[in-house]
Amino acid sequence: MFARRDYIRDYMMIPPGTGEAAVVNVIVEIPKGRRSKFEVDKVTGLIKLDRYLYSSAVYPGDYGFIPQTLAEDSDPLDALVMVNEPTFSGCLIEARVVGIFRMKDNGVNDYKILGVPNKDPLFADIRKLSEVPAHFLREVEFFFATYKQLEGVTIEPLGWASNEEGTTEVRASVERFRGSLGNVHG
Numbered sequence: 001m002f003a004r005r006d007y008i009r010d011y012m013m014i015p016p017g018t019g020e021a022a023v024v025n026v027i028v029e030i031p032k033g034r035r036s037k038f039e040v041d042k043v044t045g046l047i048k049l050d051r052y053l054y055s056s057a058v059y060p061g062d063y064g065f066i067p068q069t070l071a072e073d074s075d076p077l078d079a080l081v082m083v084n085e086p087t088f089s090g091c092l093i094e095a096r097v098v099g100i101f102r103m104k105d106n107g108v109n110d111y112k113i114l115g116v117p118n119k120d121p122l123f124a125d126i127r128k129l130s131e132v133p134a135h136f137l138r139e140v141e142f143f144f145a146t147y148k149q150l151e152g153v154t155i156e157p158l159g160w161a162s163n164e165e166g167t168t169e170v171r172a173s174v175e176r177f178r179g180s181l182g183n184v185h186g
């Protein structure tokens with residue numbers, strides 16, 4: 001029997017921003033290329049294997065969340081980071097927001113911030129959606145549109161929006177998180 005270890009004190013104690021405009025902290029849960037869906041367990045604070053995706057599909061980038069945010073699905077705001085080499089679960093990436101992919105998961109807004117590693121010279125020229133290879137955007141859209149199909153979950157893709165709209169969503173999710181703190185800490 002172990003005491004509940006509040007994950008707020010772990011991953012969620014990291015600030016959402018880095019001090020640089022439009023650059024956020026992303027905690028990776030699922031490395032690029034993996035089909036296993038890992039996520040931070042809210043009870044133990046450990047990285048937990050939630051499930052092996054039912055669909056034969058792999059994450060198109062490192063995938064995780066921005067700490068100290070709360071999205072409309074009651075989880076931290078999700079983020080996908082383009083990487084040349086997968087990192088690992090629990091890795092912190094300083095990511096520049098280049099866009100946002102909006103979708104609904106079973107009718108609930110479930111947005112994905114798209115970012116690139118801020119200090120990676122291979123991504124230095126990518127600051128907005130138009131600078132991302134168009135095919136990568138199609139891959140991401142197709143991945144999210146289909147990855148839960150065999151689970152019987154309905155995903156409604158709503159399309160891509162700009163880096164400014166991505167940053168606005170980050171700010172709104174930080175505000176939502178701050179507004180919820182009374183509830184979280186009881």
Ligand SMILES: [Mg+2]
Nearest residue numbers: 073075078110
């Ligand atoms: Mg989510």
